[in-house]
Amino acid sequence: MKDKIELLMEETGCDRGEAELALEMCGYEVEEAVRQIPRLLRDICALKGKFLLAAKNQHGLVLAILNLKTRKVLRARAVMSFDPAVCSVSLEEDWFAFEKHLYGCRLRDGSLPTESLEVEQHLTAHFRAASPETFDFLRGASSEAAAEELSPPLRALFRDPGLSLRVRKDILDLGQFQSLRKAPAPTARRDKPAPRAALAEDLLVLKIALEEDPDGVPASELHAGDMVQARIVDGRDIAKYLARLFGGLTASGPVPIEAPVEAI
Known part of the structure; x- marks a missing residue:
């Protein structure tokens, strides 16, 4: 029994109590x-948040995903725009649909890529420097209380005390975070195959290259949520455009950017 607990802890990164509970629920099958x-x-x-800088007529979305146990920032995404339609998405949407809308808004007229990247970097720095008490607070906080945690770094960045912000907080299990939502495949007629685009979400997969670090964590020891350095090396025009939005492409070529490990 002890060996099974230690093996499960090593494989999943869970603590002893979680390992014991999982084994008990699964009939002690590792x-x-x-x-x-x-x-x-x-x-x-x-x-998930929507904000408005009324003085500048700028609208924005933010998405921060945190691992409250490891106190790591898994995602920090943002978009700013002069187009109020960016805020048409509901805060009730799941994080993946919300993020998908956010990325789509970056490609529209009126978007502000430089400002969007600054918001992302500022939020990442804020939560990386946050105290353990902040993560403990967010676990039990209401959406309104969570908004009070997001407001100060945004107001400090924009130097605008009049910033208006609405936030929804969701607590997810690790499986919910790791799973990507896929549309069900439609039934194809025998004489007419189903269109390729209808089989799944219209995801864009970019070709990347990981940066090697002799002093870094071995690949075999990485876990979901760990951060790695990667370059976008995809030669397509859309990939180059997105690389610029992410801060991964300069006049001298691709540069490494930080990216979270989704799953192992």
């Missing part, structure tokens, strides 16, 4: 416990 434990770890906090 393989099944490894598959099920992500659904037990409700440590992911998704903060």
Whole structure:
């Protein structure tokens, strides 16, 4: 029993209590416990927000996803624009749909890529420097209370005390965070195959290259949520455009940017 607990802790990064609970629920089958434990770890906090800088007529969205247990920033995304339509998305949407809308807004007329990147970097720095008490607070905080945590760094960045911000906080399990939503495949007629675009979400996959670091963490020891350095090396025009938005492309070529590990 002790060996199974230690093996499960090593494989999933869970603590002893979580390992014992998972094994008990799965009849002490380690393989099944490894598959099920992500659904037990409700440590992911998704903060989705809309804000308005009325004095500048600028509208924005922010998405911060935090691992409350490891106190890591898994995602910090933002878009700013002169187009109020960016805020048409509901805060009730799941984090993946919200992020998808956010990225789509970056490609529209009126978007402000430089300012958007500054917001992302500022939020990342804010939560990386946050105290353990901040993460403990967010676990039990209401959406309104979570907005009070997001407001100060944004007001400090924009130097605008009149910033208007609405936030929704969701607590997810690790499995919910890792799973990507896919549309069900439609039934194809025998004489007419289903269109390729209708089979799944219209995801854009970019070709990247990881940066090697002799002093870094070995690849075999990486876990979901860990941060790595990567370059976008995709030669397509859309990939180059997105690389510029992410800060991964300069006049001298691709530069490494920080990216989270989604799953192992």
